[in-house]
Amino acid sequence: HATGDENSQRFAFASLMDNGHVRASELEGEPLHMKHRTLMSWVSQLREKGPDSFYRPPKVRGTAIISKEKALECGKLLQDGLLVSEVARKVGVSDSTLRKAIKRGAIQAPVPNPEPAYVEQEVPMSTKSERSRQDAEAAKGMGTACHRAGERMACAVGLAGATITRFEGGTDIAMGGLLVGLPALCENGLFSGIGRFLNLPRGFYSTAHILLILGFMALARIRRPEGLRHHSAGELGKLMGLDRAPEVRTLREKISLMAKIGDPANWMKELAKTWMESDPEEAGYLYVDGHVRVYHGDKVRLPRRYVSRQRLCLRGVTDYWINDAVGKPFFVVSKAVTNGLSDTLLKDIVPELLESVPGQPSMEELAQDPLLHRFVIIFDREGTNIPLLSGLWSRRIGAITYRKNVKDEWPETEFESMDVSLPGGTVTSMKLAKRETTLETDKKTMPVIEIRRLTKSGHQTAVITTAQSLGTTVIAARMFSRWCQENFFAYMMQHYDIDGLVEYGVDEIPSTT
Numbered sequence: 001h002a003t004g005d006e007n008s009q010r011f012a013f014a015s016l017m018d019n020g021h022v023r024a025s026e027l028e029g030e031p032l033h034m035k036h037r038t039l040m041s042w043v044s045q046l047r048e049k050g051p052d053s054f055y056r057p058p059k060v061r062g063t064a065i066i067s068k069e070k071a072l073e074c075g076k077l078l079q080d081g082l083l084v085s086e087v088a089r090k091v092g093v094s095d096s097t098l099r100k101a102i103k104r105g106a107i108q109a110p111v112p113n114p115e116p117a118y119v120e121q122e123v124p125m126s127t128k129s130e131r132s133r134q135d136a137e138a139a140k141g142m143g144t145a146c147h148r149a150g151e152r153m154a155c156a157v158g159l160a161g162a163t164i165t166r167f168e169g170g171t172d173i174a175m176g177g178l179l180v181g182l183p184a185l186c187e188n189g190l191f192s193g194i195g196r197f198l199n200l201p202r203g204f205y206s207t208a209h210i211l212l213i214l215g216f217m218a219l220a221r222i223r224r225p226e227g228l229r230h231h232s233a234g235e236l237g238k239l240m241g242l243d244r245a246p247e248v249r250t251l252r253e254k255i256s257l258m259a260k261i262g263d264p265a266n267w268m269k270e271l272a273k274t275w276m277e278s279d280p281e282e283a284g285y286l287y288v289d290g291h292v293r294v295y296h297g298d299k300v301r302l303p304r305r306y307v308s309r310q311r312l313c314l315r316g317v318t319d320y321w322i323n324d325a326v327g328k329p330f331f332v333v334s335k336a337v338t339n340g341l342s343d344t345l346l347k348d349i350v351p352e353l354l355e356s357v358p359g360q361p362s363m364e365e366l367a368q369d370p371l372l373h374r375f376v377i378i379f380d381r382e383g384t385n386i387p388l389l390s391g392l393w394s395r396r397i398g399a400i401t402y403r404k405n406v407k408d409e410w411p412e413t414e415f416e417s418m419d420v421s422l423p424g425g426t427v428t429s430m431k432l433a434k435r436e437t438t439l440e441t442d443k444k445t446m447p448v449i450e451i452r453r454l455t456k457s458g459h460q461t462a463v464i465t466t467a468q469s470l471g472t473t474v475i476a477a478r479m480f481s482r483w484c485q486e487n488f489f490a491y492m493m494q495h496y497d498i499d500g501l502v503e504y505g506v507d508e509i510p511s512t513t
Contacts, residue, residue, distance in 0.1 A: 007054045007055050008054075010042050010054050011042075011046070011051060011054040011055075013027065013034075013039065013042060014039075014042040014043050014045065014046040014054075015046065015051075017039065017042075017043050018043055018046055018047065024036055024039045024040060024043075027039055066093060066097065066098070066101050066106060066107070070091050070093070071101065071106055071107050073091055074087050074091055074093075074098060074101070074107050075107050075108050077090060077091075078107070078108075084098055084099060084102070124169055125169040125170055125171050126168070126169065126170045126171070127170075127171055127172065128170075128171070128172040128173070128174075128235075131170065131234055131235070131238070132232075132234075134147070134234075135232070135233075135234040135244075138243075143244075144233060144234070144244065145232075145233050145234030145237060145243055145244035146243060146244060147243040147244075148163060148242075148243045151163045151164075151204065152204050155202065155203055155204040156204075158202065160202075161202045161203075161206075162202070162203065162204065162205065162206030162208075162209065163204050163205075163206075163242065165208075165209075165240070165241035165242065166241050166242075167238075167241045168238065170238055173235055173238050173239065174231070174232055174235040174236075175216075175220055175231070175235065175236070175239065176239065178216045178219050178220060178239055179239060181215075181219045182212075182215070185215040185218075185219075188271075188275075189270075189271050189274060190211055190212075190215050191208060191211060192267075192270070192271070192274075193262075193264075193267035193270070193271075194207050194208060194211070195207075196267075197262055197263045197264060197266055197267035197270070198211070198258050198262045198263075198264065198267060199258070199261060199262050200254060200257055200258060200261075201257065201261075205246050205250070205254060207258065209240060209242065209246070210246070210251065210254045210255065210258065212240055213236070213240060213245055213246060213251065214255075216236065216239060216240075218496070221495050221496075223495070223496055223497035223500070224497060224500065225248045225251045225252055225255075226248055228245060228247075228248055228251070229248060233245045233247070268331050268332075269331065269352060269355075269356065271331075272322075272330040272331040272352075272356055273355075273356040273358075275328070275330055276330060276356055276357060276358055277358045279324070280358040280359040281359075282324045282325055282326070282423065283324065283330075283357050283358060283359070283375070284357065284359065284375045284376060285324070285325055285375070285376050285378065285423075285478050286322055286323070286324065286330070286353065286357070286375065286376070286377050286378070287322070287323045287324070287325065287377075287378045287379070287482055287484075287485045288320060288321070288322055288341070288345060288349060288377055288378070288379045288383075289320070289321060289323075289379060289380060289482075289485050289486075289489075290318045290319065290320050290321075290341055290344075290382075291318070291319045291320075291321060291489050291498065292305055292306075292307045292314070292316045292317070292318050292319075293316050293317045293318075293319060293498070293499050293500070294307060294310075294314045294315070294316040294499065295315050295316045295317065301315065302315040302316060302317065302336060303315065303337060303338075305318055305338075317334055317335070317336050318334070318335050318338050319332050319333070319334050319335075319498070320332065320333045320334075320335065320341070320344050320345075320348075320349060321485070321488070321489075322349060322353070323484070323485045323488055324423075325423035325424075325478065325481045325484060326423055326424055326481075326484055327484035327485055327487055327488040329488065330356075331352070333348045333349055335348075340382065341379060341382045341383045341388075342382075342383055342385060342387065342388040342391075345377070345379075345383065345388065345392070346388070346391050346392075350392070350395060350397065353375070353377075353397075354374070354395070357374070357375045360374045360375065361374060366396050369469075371468050371469045372396070372469060373393075373396055373397060373398035373466075373467045373469065374395070374396050374397050374398075375397060375398070376397070376398040376399065376400060376465075376467050376470070376478065377392065377397060377398070377399050377400075378399075378400045378401065378478055378479060378482055379399070379401050380401065380402060380482070381401065381402045381404050383399070383401055384401050384402060384403060384404045384464070385441070386439055386441045386444045386445075386446045387444075389439070389446055389448070389466050390444075390446055392466065393466045398465060398466050398467025398470070399465060399466050399467070400463065400464075400465040400467065400475060400478055400479050401463070401464060401465075401479075402461070402462065402463060402464075402479070403450060403462035403463065403464045406460070406462045409460055410433055410435075410452055410460060412454060414433040415431040415432060415433045415452070415454045416431065416432060416433065417429055417430070417431050418430055418431075418432050418472065418473050418476075419473070420432075420473045420476050420477045420480075421473070421477060422477050422480075422481055423477065423478070423481050423484075424481070424484075430453050430473075430476055430480075431453065431454040431455075432451055432452070432453055432454075432472050432473070432476055433451065433452050433454070434449065434450070434451045434472045435449075435450050435451075436448075436449060436450075437449070437450040437464065439464070446466070447468075448464040448465060448466055448468075449464065449465050449466075449467075449468050449470075449475070450462060450463065450464045451463050451465075451472055451475050451476060453476060453480070463475060463476065463479045
């Protein structure tokens with residue numbers, strides 16, 4: 001090749017290496033000192049693009065410097081909304097050249113209109129000391145923490161209804177964590193009865209406000225309205241979106257009004273039905289037990305009844321609670337005068353359960369299967385009598401209870417170790433035995449299934465049921481889960497004062513009762 005013909009020189013070296021006449025390592029040394037990477041690049045070019053690729057004219061780059069005319073043209077195209085790459089192709093320049101021109105200001109690129117960013121407004125936050133001082137100053141006027149005097153006056157003279165719930169910014173608000181539990185209260189139906197079962201006359205505090213403070217009292221374990229005196233009314237009001245929480249007397253008056261002009265009993269029934277429908281399987285096994293609220297006053301001589309926790313016969317009111325297997329309550333029936341569990345079950349509780357318990361079999365299904373039951377009620381030995389068991393089964397309601405006055409013992413060879421799945425999910429092992437038994441009292445008989453549990457001490461606990469279609473382990477699991485209801489009573493006595501009487505009043509009872 002001619003001297004200075006670099007294209008021919010590259011082609012010659014590539015041909016020699018490709019045909020095996022010379023190796024790249026030989027050209028890397030003296031006297032040429034050529035780079036290995038360059039040599040291999042030439043070989044690749046020969047193999048992929050052919051010999052003529054060494055003699056093709058190089059590609060002409062776009063205009064390195066954009067003229068004023070092209071700059072104006074590019075600016076116009078950019079204003080029309082074209083992308084930089086599209087403009088570069090149209091005017092015949094490279095992307096990098098166009099971008100550099102835009103960067104140095106030779107071409108005015110359009111500035112996009114950004115969406116207005118959300119600017120969080122700074123909310124004035126009051127401190128606890130500031131609120132305490134303001135609440136104390138308000139006492140010189142209408143009352144402690146009464147900052148909405150105008151609204152209170154308007155409500156008092158009938159010019160306005162309930163006040164508006166309005167939350168204000170603040171730090172270190174006492175018991176602010178109560179708001180975390182508010183969604184759970186709403187989910188359980190705290191406000192579901194407003195307007196239908198619960199109403200209040202026009203006033204500063206609405207029905208929702210009263211229910212809300214009662215819900216907060218439950219979360220904070222404030223057992224009685226009088227307990228509000230130990231907490232800041234202004235701080236509780238901030239949690240309610242008000243200036244202050246209602247005073248104790250006001251709260252009691254509002255509760256009495258809601259009970260008087262509303263229908264809380266039907267609200268309780270609706271809530272019970274809703275809770276049962278949320279877990280139909282557990283609603284098929286209901287636990288009933290009485291709890292006595294002792295009365296120590298002298299306004300009336302209530303009948304005496306046995307209080308098991310004190311082992312005394314004391315005057316009081318009996319509440320019959322209906323719970324599920326894990327202790328969650330559905331509803332309660334209060335009886336100042338009662339003939340016992342059997343009478344209350346058949347007259348007051350069963351009619352309500354027949355309407356509320358979901359998933360009951362139809363009349364056709366009950367007729368086809370004589371052992372099929374609607375649901376099962378579990379109670380203690382107080383209800384172990386043939387009139388109650390037969391009265392329940394006449395409505396096709398099964399019963400599980402302990403057997404009283406057990407004197408005989410079954411042979412230990414009859415007992416078999418079984419795994420029993422309790423409603424809470426725990427699995428335990430029990431030694432159980434099963435027999436078909438007939439109860440006899442005053443020439444009345446009642447066929448039942450009896451199972452017995454053998455403890456390590458050798459004691460045999462006898463359980464009977466009229467729900468004869470249930471298995472041995474199911475009967476044992478349901479009966480021995482009754483302690484959950486006892487735990488419920490203990491918990492409620494400690495945290496919610498269910499032993500206390502709501503009010504001290506006397507109602508006349510008709511002589512025919």
